[in-house]
Amino acid sequence: MARITIDPMTRIEGHLRIDVEIEGGKVKDAWTTGTLFRGFEIILQGRDPRDAWHITQRICGVCPTSHGHASSMSMDDAFKVRPPDNGRIIRNMIEGAQFVHSHILWFYHLNALDYVDVVSALKAQPKEASLKKVQGKLKAFVDSGQLGPFANAYWGHPAYKLPPDVNLLAVAHYLEALQMQAKAAQVSALFGGRMPMTMTSPPGGVTHVPSVDDLKNYLFRVKELQDWIDNVFITDLLAIAPYYLGAAGVGKGYANFLSWGVFEDASFDPKKRLLPRGAIFASDFPKVHDAKPEDVMEHTSHSWYKNSKPLNPATGETDPQYTDYDSNKKYTWSKAPRLQGKPMEVGALARMVVAYAAGQPTVTKLINDTLAKIGHPGHPEVLFGIIGRIAARTLECKMVADSMEQWGLELIGNIKNGNTAVYADYTIPDKAQGIGLWEAPRGALGHWIDVDGKKIKNYQCVVPTTWNVCPRDDNGMRGPIEEALIGTAVENAEKPLEVLRVVHSFDPCLACTVHVIHPESNRIMDFKVA
Amino acid sequence: MSKKEEVSKQFLDALEFRGIKRRDFLKYCGATAVLLGLSESFGPKIAAAVEKATKRTPVIWLNFASDSGCTEAFIKATYPSPAEVILDILSVDYNETIMAAAGKQADEILANSAKAGGYILIVEGGIPTKKGHGMISNKEMLDVFKEMASPCVAIVAIGSCATDGGVPAAKPNPSQIIGTKEAMQRVGINKPLVNLDLCPVNPQYLVGVVVNFLLLGKLPDLDGFGRPKMFYAQTIHDNCERRAHFDAGRYVEKFGSNEEALGYCLYKMGCKGPMTYSACPKIQYNDRTSWCIKAGGPCIGCAERGWTDKFAGFYEPLPGVKIPGLGGVEAGADKIGAVAAVATVAGIAIHAAATAASGRTKDDGGKK
Numbered sequence: 074m075a076r077i078t079i080d081p082m083t084r085i086e087g088h089l090r091i092d093v094e095i096e097g098g099k100v101k102d103a104w105t106t107g108t109l110f111r112g113f114e115i116i117l118q119g120r121d122p123r124d125a126w127h128i129t130q131r132i133c134g135v136c137p138t139s140h141g142h143a144s145s146m147s148m149d150d151a152f153k154v155r156p157p158d159n160g161r162i163i164r165n166m167i168e169g170a171q172f173v174h175s176h177i178l179w180f181y182h183l184n185a186l187d188y189v190d191v192v193s194a195l196k197a198q199p200k201e202a203s204l205k206k207v208q209g210k211l212k213a214f215v216d217s218g219q220l221g222p223f224a225n226a227y228w229g230h231p232a233y234k235l236p237p238d239v240n241l242l243a244v245a246h247y248l249e250a251l252q253m254q255a256k257a258a259q260v261s262a263l264f265g266g267r268m269p270m271t272m273t274s275p276p277g278g279v280t281h282v283p284s285v286d287d288l289k290n291y292l293f294r295v296k297e298l299q300d301w302i303d304n305v306f307i308t309d310l311l312a313i314a315p316y317y318l319g320a321a322g323v324g325k326g327y328a329n330f331l332s333w334g335v336f337e338d339a340s341f342d343p344k345k346r347l348l349p350r351g352a353i354f355a356s357d358f359p360k361v362h363d364a365k366p367e368d369v370m371e372h373t374s375h376s377w378y379k380n381s382k383p384l385n386p387a388t389g390e391t392d393p394q395y396t397d398y399d400s401n402k403k404y405t406w407s408k409a410p411r412l413q414g415k416p417m418e419v420g421a422l423a424r425m426v427v428a429y430a431a432g433q434p435t436v437t438k439l440i441n442d443t444l445a446k447i448g449h450p451g452h453p454e455v456l457f458g459i460i461g462r463i464a465a466r467t468l469e470c471k472m473v474a475d476s477m478e479q480w481g482l483e484l485i486g487n488i489k490n491g492n493t494a495v496y497a498d499y500t501i502p503d504k505a506q507g508i509g510l511w512e513a514p515r516g517a518l519g520h521w522i523d524v525d526g527k528k529i530k531n532y533q534c535v536v537p538t539t540w541n542v543c544p545r546d547d548n549g550m551r552g553p554i555e556e557a558l559i560g561t562a563v564e565n566a567e568k569p570l571e572v573l574r575v576v577h578s579f580d581p582c583l584a585c586t587v588h589v590i591h592p593e594s595n596r597i598m599d600f601k602v603a
Numbered sequence: 604m605s606k607k608e609e610v611s612k613q614f615l616d617a618l619e620f621r622g623i624k625r626r627d628f629l630k631y632c633g634a635t636a637v638l639l640g641l642s643e644s645f646g647p648k649i650a651a652a653v654e655k656a657t658k659r660t661p662v663i664w665l666n667f668a669s670d671s672g673c674t675e676a677f678i679k680a681t682y683p684s685p686a687e688v689i690l691d692i693l694s695v696d697y698n699e700t701i702m703a704a705a706g707k708q709a710d711e712i713l714a715n716s717a718k719a720g721g722y723i724l725i726v727e728g729g730i731p732t733k734k735g736h737g738m739i740s741n742k743e744m745l746d747v748f749k750e751m752a753s754p755c756v757a758i759v760a761i762g763s764c765a766t767d768g769g770v771p772a773a774k775p776n777p778s779q780i781i782g783t784k785e786a787m788q789r790v791g792i793n794k795p796l797v798n799l800d801l802c803p804v805n806p807q808y809l810v811g812v813v814v815n816f817l818l819l820g821k822l823p824d825l826d827g828f829g830r831p832k833m834f835y836a837q838t839i840h841d842n843c844e845r846r847a848h849f850d851a852g853r854y855v856e857k858f859g860s861n862e863e864a865l866g867y868c869l870y871k872m873g874c875k876g877p878m879t880y881s882a883c884p885k886i887q888y889n890d891r892t893s894w895c896i897k898a899g900g901p902c903i904g905c906a907e908r909g910w911t912d913k914f915a916g917f918y919e920p921l922p923g924v925k926i927p928g929l930g931g932v933e934a935g936a937d938k939i940g941a942v943a944a945v946a947t948v949a950g951i952a953i954h955a956a957a958t959a960a961s962g963r964t965k966d967d968g969g970k971k
Contacts, residue, residue, distance in 0.1 A: 079706035080740050083699045086671045088739060091706075108738040110731070111668055112777030116770070121916045127903055128911065131770040134672020134803060160859075178678075186703045210690070219659050219694040225712050226703035251686045255679045259892040265900075267888035268679070269672045269803050272900025275918070280858040280872075281899030290892075377735070395735030496859030573705055584670040 074101065075566050080108070082576060084183040086135045087583025089542065092400060093572055095563050100572065103551070103558035104400045105542045107407040107583050110377075110393065117532040122148055122501060122524050125532060126275060129520065132534065133584045134269045135178075138171040138261060139513035140534070141274055143520040148276035151507025151522055157494035160278025161337045162484045165347075166291065167265045167274065169336065169477045173298055174257035174268070175514035176421070176470035177306065179580050181250035184463065187574045188313060189243040190233040191223050197241035207245040227568045234316040246309055253301050260294050260477075263287060278496035288485055295477045302471050310467045311446070317460065318447060324459040324575035326557030328355040329415050330423035331364055331540065333519065335512035336476065347476055348436075348469075348512065351427040352412060358454065359430040364412065366508055366519060369535060372409040375402070375544040383411070383547060386533045387521055409543040409552060410535055418553045419516025419540040420579060422456065422465040429453060435475075439468045458557075459578040466514075466580070501527045513537050515582050541579045554579055659691075660817060661722040663713070663751055664698035667744045668737050668771055668780050669728025672803035673762040674700045680806035681890040688810065692817070696722070710740055713751065720754030723816070724794075725809075727761055729768035729780035732789075736778040748783075749790040757795040757822060758783060759812055761804040763905065766828075769802060773911035784829065795822055798829040800881075802905035807886050808834050828908065834886075839876035839902055842884040845869065852926065855899075863899050870926070873918035875904030 080090035090106040113132055117125055126144040130137035142164055149155065156164065195212055199205050214220075227233075235243070258268040264283065265271025273280045283291075334343040334350035343350040351361040370383040377395045398404050411417070428436035440453055443464055449455045456464060487493075501524065509520040516537030523531040543552035551559075554576060563571050666674070678685040678701075689695050695702075697712050704712060716722055730744050731737035737744035752758060760783035763769035767782035781789070784796060799808050812831060815823045823831040840846065848854070849868040856862065856871055868874070879902055887894040895902055904914040 077706075081699050081705065081709055083702050083705040083709055086700065088666070088737070090738075090741075109668060110736045110778055111771040111780070113771065115775065115777050116773050116911075121918070124915060124917050127917060128770055128773075131670055131672065131802065134670040134675045137670075137672065157859075182678075182701060191703070214690055217659070219661070219696075221659075221689060221694045221696055222698060222702040224696065224702075224704060225708040227708075248686045251678065252684060255681065255684070255890070258679050259889045262889035262892040262898075264898060266893050266895040266898035269675045270905075272895040272903075273898050275858070278859065279899075280863065282859055282864040284864075395733075397735075398741070493864075494859065496857070498857060567707075569706075 077563075077566055077569050077572070079569060079572065080106075082573075082581075084186065084573075084577060085581045085583065086133065087581070089576075089581055089583045091558075091572065091576055093558060093563075093569070095566055098562055098564070100558045100561045100563060103555040104404055105407075105544065105552060105554050105576075106398065106405040107542060108405075109583065110395075110406045111584075114532045114534065117529050120529050122151075122522060122527075122529050123275060125520075125522065125529060127270075127272075129532075129534065130270050132536070133513070133582055135582055135584075136171060136175060136513040136515060137269045138168055138265065138271050138274075139511060139518055140520070140536075141271060142168055143509040143511040143518050143534075144522075145274050145276045146509030146511060147507040147520040147522040148509075149507070150509060151505035151524055152276055152499040152501060153505075154277050154497050154499035155341065156278035157492075157497055158339060159484055159487055159492065159495045160497070161339070161341075162480050162487070163264055163279045163283070163495060164274050165336050166477060166480050166484070167261050167271055167279075169473045169480065170257050170260035171268070172473045172514050173302070173470055173477070174254045174261070176466045177250050177257060177302075178254040179466060179514075180306065180310075180463070180470075181247050182254075183580065184577045185243060185247060186223075186226065187570060187577055188233070188317060189235060189247070190228050190230075190240050191226075191244055192228040193233065193235070193237050194241035194244045195237075197237035199238065199241060204241055204245055207248065208241055211241075211244060227570045230568055230570050231564060232570050235313065236316075239312055239316070242312065243309060246305055249301075249305065253298065256294065257298055260291065260298070263290055263294070277499055278494075280496060282493050282495055283484070283488075288481065288488075292478070292481050295474065295481060299471075299474045299478065302474050306467060307471060310464065314447065314460070314464075320458070320574075321447075321455050321460050322458050323561060323571075324462075324557040324578055325457045326418060326553050327416055328358070328454070328457045329353065329412075329417045329553075330426045331412055331417035331419050331517050332424045332427040333364060333510035333512055333517045335424070336473075343510065344431075347433075347473075348424040348428050349431050349433060350510070351431055352417065353423075353426055353430055354413075354415060361427060361430045362413075366510060366521075368413050369519075370411050370414070371535070372411065372546040374409075374547045376405055376408050377403050378408070386410075386519070386535050405544045407539055407543050407552075409546040410540055411546055416543070416546070416550055416553050416556065417517075417540055418557075418579075419537050420462065420465075421469045421514070421516075422462045423516060424512060425465040425469060426453070426456075435472055436468075439472060443468065459574055462578040462580075503527055513582075515580050516540060536582075538579075538582045542581050542583070554581070659694040661694045661696050661716065661719075662698075662725055663696060663716050663722045663755065664725040664727065665747065665751060666699055667726065667728035667730045667748070667765075668768075668778065669762070669764050671700055671727070673727045673765075673809075674698065676803040677761075677806045677809060679889055680810050683810060688813070693723075693813065717750055717754050720756075722755050723813070724752055724755035724758045725761060726758060726765045726783045729764045729772055729782055730786045731778035731780050733779045745786060745790065748786050749792065752787065752790070752792045752794060755794060757797070757816070758787075759797045759799065759809065760784070761799045761809055763800055763802040763908075763910065766798040766800045767908050770911050773909075796829055797822055797825065797831060800828065800830055800835070800906050800908065802910070805834075805881075805883070805886060805888065808882075830880075834882045835880045835906070837880065837882070839879045839881055839883055839896070839906075842882070843868075843876055843896060844884060845896060854926075858899065869896060869899070869901040870924065871920050872901045873903075873916075873920055874901035875907075875910075875914050875917075875921060876902040877921060877924050878914075879904040879906050879910075881906035 336347035
């Protein structure tokens with residue numbers, strides 16, 4: 074039995090190590106390790122609560138806005154303030170642009186190189202002048218002998234299936250997508266001041282009343298993004314998919330899905346969000362269960378903390394203790410969260426599956442059309458795995474961009490009718506507790522705040538990648554990525570491309586994952602749910 | 604055709620291929636000179652330097668205790684775009700967020716680069732010094748830093764985490780994270796260092812330093828904190844688009860108010876612009892789409908050393924700023940700038956002494 078260690082795992086955010094054991098050409102066992110610890114929650118203690126939404130954005134530079142929003146929502150809850158309708162809409166707009174940016178970046182720059190062979194693109198015989206130009210540039214680049222970020226990769230691996238012409242098209246769009254993700258971020262910046270690290274969504278709503286110029290800029294930029302998503306992004310997915318349909322079922326994992334829901338509805342009902350709240354368990358798919366924060370427990374028996382019994386984040390007890398890497402005992406800084414005792418996959422696929430099962434009309438149509446196109450009508454379960462995760466992010470990107478146009482028109486309608494309120498004032502109570510449950514592009518995100526003496530007494534986050542990249546729990550049950558790796562065929566242990574595909578399909582973000590604890594004091598955090 | 608002419612022709616062909624005419628190119632170089640604070644007459648010199656360069660300068664980009672926000676910021680750069688920087692200007696040989704290679708193959712790239720040397724080292728994130736709190740390829744991050752800093756020609760520390768540990772090094776600094784300068788002292792490395800404080804780095808600052816280095820063969824002039832003077836010589840308040848309202852005593856007192864829509868000053872909402880040195884109002888963000896204060900977000904001072912603790916209570920008004928119309932004069936705010944500059948110099952001396960005496964990162968138990 075051969076053991077492969079991939080460290081650093083690249084084309085993700087942050088520091089991740091992957092270990093797999095291969096037997097008979099297939100992954101027999103797997104371990105995921107978060108190798109960086111920072112400790113944000115303890116840094117937050119004692120501070121002005123309003124600072125939290127800025128500080129927690131620094132948990133993750135890829136999805137800062139989601140952290141900022143979850144944080145402000147936890148305070149909206151704690152301070153009993155509801156943002157005015159325009160505040161709700163503008164937060165959705167800033168968040169939506171981040172989703173679009175993140176999914177474009179993931180598809181083209183983080184994930185695509187597992188499927189697109191850059192060197193093979195040199196053999197293409199393009200007819201179009203623009204593609205000839207890209208090929209010429211690529212050739213000059215390769216001839217220079219300085220391959221930069223494309224050096225020493227798995228080019229020529231037999232698992233690359235695209236013909237040279239499709240590879241070239243994808244390389245051309247890789248470059249184009251670099252511009253488009255930046256444009257999507259500009260939309261966040263338009264209302265957020267800058268991206269990453271937006272500045273305008275404190276508790277109570279947003280700070281700024283949009284001008285006519287802002288709104289015009291917004292709509293035309295969104296239009297440009299929509300056009301590109303429809304004509305390039307979706308088209309690329311359809312061009313590439315037929316060559317990899319054989320991968321359906323690869324990386325399936327547990328097929329338990331959790332979504333807290335994202336993009337607030339006027340009713341503020343989380344089940345009516347554009348992508349609604351809910352949980353799906355493989356055992357009784359497609360039944361949608363209520364997803365409740367009190368059903369979350371975190372395990373630490375395989376993480377670098379002193380052991381305790383599983384606890385809800387609201388009563389989280391964390392006590393770090395680094396011991397060397399030992400995959401039989403403790404091997405990661407990530408804890409292991411469970412919902413009703415089950416490991417849960419989170420992310421775009423989880424959101425789409427929950428929305429589909431709940432009958433959300435746009436999602437139902439998108440998924441049904443996709444299933445028909447790939448020849449599996451009526452069988453959404455074929456999407457459970459790496460192919461489904463790719464498709465879900467692409468379809469979600471389209472859906473969110475289309476909704477952004479709607480939100481813009483809704484906002485303009487409100488302003489036309491004389492409703493310009495974007496912010497509701499509040500006073501910070503002496504004591505208060507609140508929860509903000511939201512979604513980052515990578516999945517379910519929760520912030521819990523406890524205020525005492527108008528200062529933060531305690532703060533806890535349970536973030537997307539912790540759900541996905543977590544280790545085994547107290548019952549020895551693997552984390553979702555670990556489980557998804559089991560059975561993956563690996564052709565060449567020296568070049569474990571297939572392993573990368575499974576891990577990348579979850580779009581891991583390690584900075585988010587690891588940050589819960591008090592490293593010095595061994596103190597138990599006595600946090601109570603509101 | 605002489606060798607020189609041939610190189611020149613190849614270069615012009617390459618430009619032509621990308622749709623850039625020679626005249627445009629010279630124009631760009633002139634504009635770049637202006638950006639760098641030089642006279643436009645430097646343009647031709649810059650053009651000549653570019654034409655001479657045959658090999659792209661290698662860059663090793665290491666992420667330590669960061670959230671990759673500076674990588675994210677960098678790929679939002681425009682003119683040059685990240686694609687141009689990566690493919691045409693530099694050879695980004697190692698950056699874990701974008702590189703195709705992983706694991707063993709990525710390690711090989713680092714090892715080969717360390718052997719070859721001659722690269723610019725970009726550091727993103729601070730460096731944890733508690734055992735096991737930050738590991739890459741089963742090595743402590745401080746060891747990785749030492750290995751890769753020794754053979755480099757210069758270090759650019761991007762973002763507050765890289766300069767002084769940033770937000771995760773705020774009290775009580777749970778992983779005992781240190782900045783690049785301190786890491787260099789700890790492992791005994793002496794290299795030219797440029798600090799680009801900001802959270803996250805403004806991508807145009809990074810591009811500006813790189814362009815300066817490539818075109819003029821030297822690092823930009825630095826202030827006492829090792830920051831380029833071209834980006835950190837003035838406060839945000841000095842150049843703020845809402846400054847006239849400050850001077851006239853017109854303030855926003857509630858977010859989303861009419862006063863906010865009219866662009867009044869955000870001082871009373873906690874703006875840290877008067878004490879924060881950065882060219883944000885001039886260069887702005889995301890292809891000049893906006894910047895914090897323009898969008899109605901009071902500055903949180905994220906370009907200043909230790910900003911998370913220094914400015915804690917981000918929405919509380921800065922103490923000691925004299926407000927025009929309330930017995931103070933405009934000079935009040937300018938004085939704040941001057942006082943801050945003095946404090947900056949004193950801060951360096953205190954910092955150096957404290958480092959020498961105790962090795963800075965003492966845990967104060969989380970009490971502020």
